[in-house]
Amino acid sequence: MAESAEALRKTTARIVWDTADKYLRNIVDEEDYGDYILPFTVLRRLECMLADSKDDVIKYVDAFAGMPQHLIDIAVKDKFGLSFYNVSRLDLATIASVDDNVDKSLKSYIDGFSNNIADIWVSFDFDRRAKILADANRLHAVVKHFSTLDLSPTSLSNTGMGDVFEDVMYRAFNKKGKAAGNFYTPRDAIKLMVDVLIANDDDTLAGDSTARSIYDPTAGSGGMLLIAQEALRRMNETIDVTLYGQELMPSAFALGKADLLIQGGRPDAIKQGNTLVDDLYAGQTFDYVLSNPPFGIDWEVEEKAVRDQAKTPGSRFSHGLPGINDGQMLFLAHCASKLSPAGKNGQGGRAAVVSNAAPLFNGDRGPTAIRDWLLDEDLIDAIIALPPSMFYGTGIPTYIWILDTNKAPERSGKIQLIDGSDQWTLLRRPMGEKRRQMSREDRNPVLEAYKAFDRADSGISRVMTPDDFRFRDIPVYKQARLAARCSDDAVEALRERKDFMDAHVAVLKSLDGTSWNELPKSFPQATKAAGLKAPVGLVDAVMKAMAAPDDSAPPAVDRKGNAVTASGWKITERVPLSEDLAEHMAREVVPYSPDAQWDETKAKSGNEIPFTRIFYTPRAPRPLEEIDSEVQVLMGELADMFKLVSDQ
Known part of the structure; x- marks a missing residue:
């Protein structure tokens, strides 16, 4: 059934604005309107879905009185095809027909739902919110209002109801602004993630018996699961799509589970729990994984459970642990571990995971080890840079990691970086930190670039290639150029030694201006001629005291012939593993410092994905004449303004 956009808009307007303007204003804060509107929207939709068979279901359930609840649930599903039901003889219209004990009647009605969706009302905190409305004498009016809305499947298909619910959520979250980012991922970002995930799966998705599984370990309001399901069904109407999700926050869990339910989904499609502590889908892998985990959130509360799991070789957290102050790489590792292994038919698991920039280059041991594992296993297919200000809770740059356990042959051993940061359209009204969106026209260049690959x-x-991201940090130093100089400071420094005599001063003066490199020979010879001794320790002390920088001198070497490093001049050169060290130094270092020396044996290894540096394009500075011209114009305008003020 295809509903017109105008019909959907009117339904949404009635749900949101009529409720807010008439019944919630001055009772609850404007930013909390959605916390009341959304639960009643869900309740009315579920009521409409059950209405035609409700009387028969109640009689049928009554006949099984005393039977265990789970067996009754199975019997109802077998008989009526319902995955949930309600055994209360009440409904919203009945409750609204009288204005006494509305709160008690509503609670009785809610308690009549089957146990497998009881957690929705608990997570919505429905009883407490109903009491707030009752105490303000508004509950009866709200119940009556929602009882008049036709949200039946004959009026609104699952897809149509989904669109309405999404619109309601968007309007409600628009009031919350930045706080919405905790559980609501922008739909434009999700659509790009899904488009890229299924871009190369056209052939494998065809056929009448095709089945796919989709998983989101940070499910939020369920948007990623639903948008991915919708995209797959557009490609194949007969495809069997099974959704799986896990969410920690009660309010987000309630929204996600409800959104799936009102569109005909399974009651247990989203489970509530902490993914890091307890993977409720342990042992399962999936065809598609999507996730927008929290950025920069510490995992101290989960630390013990995570570290215990990490002790098991090959487990999801065994490859490395990030710093306690940011757990997003734990989710990245978890998503990688949930991908279906490569199959003989070319099928494998694919993931799209959102992150900020930190997982690209965080140099701590844990993140480096996790990246190393992903590179070694050739799991990184692509990384896409999104425009800034794309998400509700943050304006910082964000990225999408595309992971794949079975890359196409031409992509094997390679990683594609796509810079989509300039592909955006300005929002007419900001929502929290979200000021930009990626329309279809903005997303297309990114998708086409992914398809075009090389x-x-x-x-x-x-x-x-992976070796482009692995590097060696090579210590680079400059060889000093020194001349022998006799100074008062040099003499005073040497007088502190017991083997230095006053007679040595004349020897030092005789060597002033000579070659510093020759001091190991010239100083002992001169002291011997003067009848003095020159032990090895004194020779070294004299070389140190008489060393004076001199650019015209040859490169300095010590008594043993080792190069002497110039003090205050030492750098570390990062050289990709894919580059020859000598060629890199000849190109990047020697032209700017011909005396540079390096020691490969002291190199430190690591990895990073320097996205910004790879795409950096130098821009020539504006000509000084142009800048001067603009300054003169501005100065003239200022002079005119001052004259105007002084004339008054």
């Missing part, structure tokens, strides 16, 4: 425009896409 044929894509290098301005937006680069194809790299």
